[in-house]
Structure formats: C-alpha cells, structure tokens
Amino acid sequence: MRTRGGPLESRDFDFLVIGSGIAGLFFALRVADHGRVAVVTKKRAADSATNWAQGGIAAVLASEDSFDDHVRDTLVAGAGLCDEGVVRFVVERGPEMIEALVDLGVEFDRSNGAPAEGLEHFDLGREGGHTRRRILHHRDATGRAIETVLLDRAAAHPAITLFENHCAVDLLTSRRAGLDGEDRALGAYVLDACTGDVETFRARATLLASGGAGKVYLYTSNPDIASGDGMAMAYRAGAAISNMEFMQFHPTCLYHPQAKSFLITEAMRGEGGILRTRSGAAFMPRYHEMADLAPRDVVARAIDTELKRSGDDWVLLDITHRDPSFVRERFPTIHERCLGFGIDITREPIPVVPAAHYCCGGVRTDLRGETEVRNLFAAGEVASTGLHGANRLASNSLLEALVFANAASNEALARLRDEKPSLGPVAPWNPGHAIESPEAVLIHQNWDEIRRFMWNNVGIVRTDQRLARAQRRLELLQEEITAYYWDFRLTPDLVELRNLALVAELVIRSASLRLESRGLHYNLDHPEPDDVRYASDTILRRSAA
Numbered sequence: 001m002r003t004r005g006g007p008l009e010s011r012d013f014d015f016l017v018i019g020s021g022i023a024g025l026f027f028a029l030r031v032a033d034h035g036r037v038a039v040v041t042k043k044r045a046a047d048s049a050t051n052w053a054q055g056g057i058a059a060v061l062a063s064e065d066s067f068d069d070h071v072r073d074t075l076v077a078g079a080g081l082c083d084e085g086v087v088r089f090v091v092e093r094g095p096e097m098i099e100a101l102v103d104l105g106v107e108f109d110r111s112n113g114a115p116a117e118g119l120e121h122f123d124l125g126r127e128g129g130h131t132r133r134r135i136l137h138h139r140d141a142t143g144r145a146i147e148t149v150l151l152d153r154a155a156a157h158p159a160i161t162l163f164e165n166h167c168a169v170d171l172l173t174s175r176r177a178g179l180d181g182e183d184r185a186l187g188a189y190v191l192d193a194c195t196g197d198v199e200t201f202r203a204r205a206t207l208l209a210s211g212g213a214g215k216v217y218l219y220t221s222n223p224d225i226a227s228g229d230g231m232a233m234a235y236r237a238g239a240a241i242s243n244m245e246f247m248q249f250h251p252t253c254l255y256h257p258q259a260k261s262f263l264i265t266e267a268m269r270g271e272g273g274i275l276r277t278r279s280g281a282a283f284m285p286r287y288h289e290m291a292d293l294a295p296r297d298v299v300a301r302a303i304d305t306e307l308k309r310s311g312d313d314w315v316l317l318d319i320t321h322r323d324p325s326f327v328r329e330r331f332p333t334i335h336e337r338c339l340g341f342g343i344d345i346t347r348e349p350i351p352v353v354p355a356a357h358y359c360c361g362g363v364r365t366d367l368r369g370e371t372e373v374r375n376l377f378a379a380g381e382v383a384s385t386g387l388h389g390a391n392r393l394a395s396n397s398l399l400e401a402l403v404f405a406n407a408a409s410n411e412a413l414a415r416l417r418d419e420k421p422s423l424g425p426v427a428p429w430n431p432g433h434a435i436e437s438p439e440a441v442l443i444h445q446n447w448d449e450i451r452r453f454m455w456n457n458v459g460i461v462r463t464d465q466r467l468a469r470a471q472r473r474l475e476l477l478q479e480e481i482t483a484y485y486w487d488f489r490l491t492p493d494l495v496e497l498r499n500l501a502l503v504a505e506l507v508i509r510s511a512s513l514r515l516e517s518r519g520l521h522y523n524l525d526h527p528e529p530d531d532v533r534y535a536s537d538t539i540l541r542r543s544a545a
C-alpha cells in the first residue's frame with residue numbers, strides 16, 4: 001500500500017474508538033476502567049445519527065410481550081436474510097441493555113404516576129412491524145437523551161480522551177506494516193481537521209463505530225457525518241463487507257433547498273395526510289389497497305415511480321383538509337419548521353421526497369462484534385451483524401448498537417488480558433509531494449455527481465441497465481478521485497469523497513449481484529424473490545493486492 005505521512009510521534013492507547021455515537025461511547029464506557037481509551041470523532045462530539053434518533057429503542061419489557069414475538073417480528077421484516085441466532089442474541093439482551101442505560105442516567109418516559117425507578121412502568125410505544133408495544137422513548141427525542149448522558153459520562157471518565165474534529169483516514173494493520181503472522185488491527189491514521197496533520201493513533205484494539213452511509217445519496221435523513229468512512233476503511237483493510245444493497249429509504253423528507261435532512265413523520269399519513277402529484281392527483285390508491293397507509297417501502301417506491309414518470313423533483317403531502325388547530329397541536333415541530341421555510345402546512349401541501357435513511361449492510365462481524373481482521377471490532381450502523389437481513393425493523397438499530405458494543409467490549413477486554421502488550425512498529429503518515437488543492441470546487445462537483453447518479457440509478461427502484469450506467473460513471477470518477485487523493489493535501493472533504501466513491505462502488509456491486517427483488521432491494525428486471533439462488537448474504541472482499 002502507498003502511505004503518506006508526517007514526522008509526528010504516534011499517540012498510543014489501549015483502545016481506539018472511531019465515532020462518538022451510541023456504539024462508540026457505550027463501548028468506551030465499558031472498557032475505560034481497564035485501559036486508556038481514545039475516542040476520535042470527525043466533527044463535534046454530538047454530531048451523530050444517534051443524536052437525531054426520534055422514535056426510540058426496542059426491547060421486550062411488557063408482560064404481554066415475549067422474546068419469541070420480538071424475534072419473529074424481526075425475522076418477518078428481514079425477508080428471509082436475518083441470521084436467527086443473531087436475532088435471538090440481540091433480542092434476549094434488550095432488557096439488560098436498557099437497564100445499563102438507565103443506570104447510566106438515561107430517562108425513558110414512564111406511564112403517568114409510575115415510580116421513576118426499576119425496569120417496569122415504561123410508556124412503551126408501538127411502531128410499524130412490531131406486533132407488541134416495546135419501544136422505549138424519551139418524548140420524540142430519544143437519541144438526544146441517550147447521546148447527552150453517554151457524552152457526559154465519557155467526559156467525566158479520566159481514562160477516556162475525546163478528540164473532536166479528528167477524522168480517521170485509514171486503518172493500520174500488521175499486514176500493511178509488513179509484520180508477520182495473522183493480520184491484526186494496530187490503530188488508525190487520523191487527520192486533525194484543525195491543523196491538517198495526519199497523526200498515528202496506535203491501539204491494541206480498535207472499534208469502528210462510525211455510523212452509516214446515507215450521504216451516498218442525494219437525499220438523506222442522515223446527518224452530515226454519514227459518509228460510510230468505516231465501511232470504506234474496513235474494506236481497504238481487508239475485512240468483509242456484506243449486504244450493501246439494502247438501503248432503507250424513508251418515504252417523506254422535506255424538499256426545500258435550505259432544509260437539510262428534515263423528516264416528515266409517517267404519523268402525518270396516519271392522521272389522514274394524502275400524497276399527491278404536483279398537479280394535485282392522489283396517487284397512492286393506484287399502488288396499494290391501503291393507499292397512503294401502505295408499508296414504508298411501498299410508499300417510497302410509489303413516490304419514486306411518480307417522480308421518474310413526471311420528471312418532477314418532489315411530490316406533495318397534503319394535510320390541509322384537517323382542522324388547522326389539530327394540525328398545529330399534533331405536529332408542532334413540523335409546523336414550526338415548515339413555517340420557517342415559508343410553508344404553512346395548515347393551508348398548503350408539503351413538498352416531500354423519499355430519503356436514504358438506514359444502511360442495513362456494512363462491515364461483517366461475528367457475535368463478539370469482531371470483523372475478519374483480528375482486534376478490529378465494529379458496532380452500530382457501520383456493522384453488518386446478521387440482525388436486519390434485507391430490511392430493518394424500526395427501533396432495532398439502537399438496540400443492536402448497544403448489544404454489539406457490549407459484546408465487543410467483553411472480547412477486547414479479554415484480549416487485553418490474554419495477549420502480550422505489543423503495539424507493533426508503524427510507519428508515520430507520509431505526505432509525499434501533496435500540494436494545497438487549487439480547486440476545492442472539484443471535490444464538491446464530484447461529490448454532487450456521485451450522490452445524484454446513485455439517487456437516479458441505484459436508489460429505490462433499480463434496473464440492470466441503470467446499475468450498469470452507474471458503474472460506468474463511477475469508474476471514471478474514481479480515477480479522478482484517486483488522483484486528487486495522492487496529489488493534494490488531505491482535507492476531511494477529500495477523505496469523505498474518496499470513501500463515498502468506494503461505498504457507492506460497494507452498493508452498486510452488491511445490487512448488481514442480486515438478480516432478484518427482496519426486502520429493500522427492488523430491481524424491475526427481476527421483480528420477485530428467488531430463494532433458490534439468493535437466500536443468502538452478499539459478501540464483498542478486496543482481492544489481495
């Protein structure tokens with residue numbers, strides 16, 4: 001591998017955590033009593049999908065619920081691709097994980113008048129696909145409640161050092177360092193966005209907790225950080241990546257040039273909201289007997305079909321036939337936010353588009369949260385554990401992040417105890433002859449192009465021809481991006497662009513290998529599931545260099 005770098009000394013820790021969302025922080029807190037922990041995070045600490053999670057976290061706590069019910073609901077959503085052993089592993093650990101969060105200080109809403117202690121009397125919500133009430137929440141901002149507590153706890157722990165504005169560039173492995181023996185993770189090269197230096201972080205165990213990849217699409221509900229860096233780094237380091245074709249799209253995100261990533265809740269259709277074309281025609285009855293209340297993926301596909309047919313950029317979600325005071329009371333946040341963009345939802349319909357929401361695929365891990373590279377663990381949205389299969393059941397992702405961060409922490413602690421403490425010699429980053437980028441605009445143009453052709457060709461509805469077209473465009477762009485990467489000084493934007501291009505490649509390749517339609521992957525040329533040939537994961541590995 002070509003490497004670049006500077007004269008900086010390495011920073012040495014027992015554990016390196018890449019990402020400060022639920023997975024990274026929970027892991028850090030689990031291991032911090034036993035070793036020194038670095039948490040690197042590429043923007044501010046709370047910039048994460050975790051902080052944006054609304055609905056809540058699924059766990060079996062109600063007396064009328066059971067592990068078997070939660071397992072069954074997850075398997076049904078996963079359309080034949082979940083690993084049942086993994087599903088049971090996650091579901092059975094739900095109550096214990098909730099207890100751990102409550103012990104740390106997370107407050108979940110409880111039934112009126114219930115004591116604010118213990119694991120009973122929670123106000124459990126119900127969401128699409130769940131046959132029981134099992135969603136713990138903190139009003140409609142559950143993720144923020146969790147992130148705030150975890151960050152406070154991490155900040156207060158003397159063994160945890162948090163590095164904000166530090167963007168991991170690539171993983172360090174023994175094979176890359178030219179060392180003999182089984183390949184193992186040694187840490188990461190990390191770009192300090194404030195100084196522009198690339199530092200060497202060495203660690204005995206590394207956790208990828210870098211979240212999802214929604215930014216590979218033009219429209220996404222994800223925060224800015226979701227550029228799939230962890231998936232790209234792990235692939236380059238030789239770990240297996242699976243099921244990247246299964247991207248979940250949320251049907252309704254606000255369409256407005258200044259409104260980045262604002263979701264319009266599905267509850268609005270639950271309260272009578274009607275999807276219309278720009279000319280005012282209600283179209284959902286043509287697609288499903290439940291019309292606007294059809295399942296999420298059916299609605300997203302219908303909108304996509306209408307947009308492709310008309311060439312329009314958005315459709316309309318209309319709730320104006322309901323009483324204005326009801327709309328204001330039922331949807332106060334959406335009402336206020338839309339007013340800020342000049343849209344009064346009590347009087348005019350809302351422009352909406354579907355948006356990339358959750359990446360079911362990622363870095364393949366086992367039940368210990370370990371990837372195919374020894375001592376490299378992955379948890380949270382970056383990982384592909386076998387829980388979600390071809391489609392994610394709502395509110396299972398926060399639970400999955402906790403369960404696998406915990407499993408990874410147990411294994412990493414065992415390694416710390418059992419393996420001899422060697423960090424291995426690693427070459428510092430070599431900046432080569434990289435010069436200042438003369439035209440940062442080039443980066444943004446390429447970025448925009450990838451996101452646009454991914455949206456148009458590898459989005460909600462795919463065809464063989466569209467996938468082939470996307471592949472050709474990507475190949476041209478990748479040549480350019482590789483040249484930038486070696487010729488110009490690294491910036492976080494350039495790091496993200498390179499990763500975005502690789503993640504786009506992984507999605508296109510995975511989607512092209514699956515000649516059927518299943519779960520979130522829908523190909524018009526192969527509209528039915530094919531259990532004989534495709535009832536298994538799609539796995540990609542980098543061929544040995």
Ligand SMILES: Cc1cc2nc3c(=O)[nH]c(=O)nc-3n(C[C@H](O)[C@H](O)[C@H](O)COP(=O)(O)OP(=O)(O)OC[C@H]3O[C@@H](n4cnc5c(N)ncnc54)[C@H](O)[C@@H]3O)c2cc1C
Pocket residue numbers: 018019020021022023024040041042043045047048049050051052053054055056057058142143166167168169209210211212221222223225229230263357358379380381382394395396397398399401
């Ligand atoms: C709007 C919205 C609502 C949601 N609602 C729910 C819900 O109700 N229930 C549910 O279960 N799930 C929900 N999800 C999904 C869930 O929030 C995420 O899957 C989960 O929070 C992911 O946690 P994580 O720790 O893996 O990653 P994140 O919370 O996204 O954190 C990733 C971290 O990695 C850092 N990072 C990324 N790349 C790098 C790099 N190269 N170097 C250094 N740091 C890096 C980021 O800065 C960030 O700190 C929702 C998602 C969204 C977007």
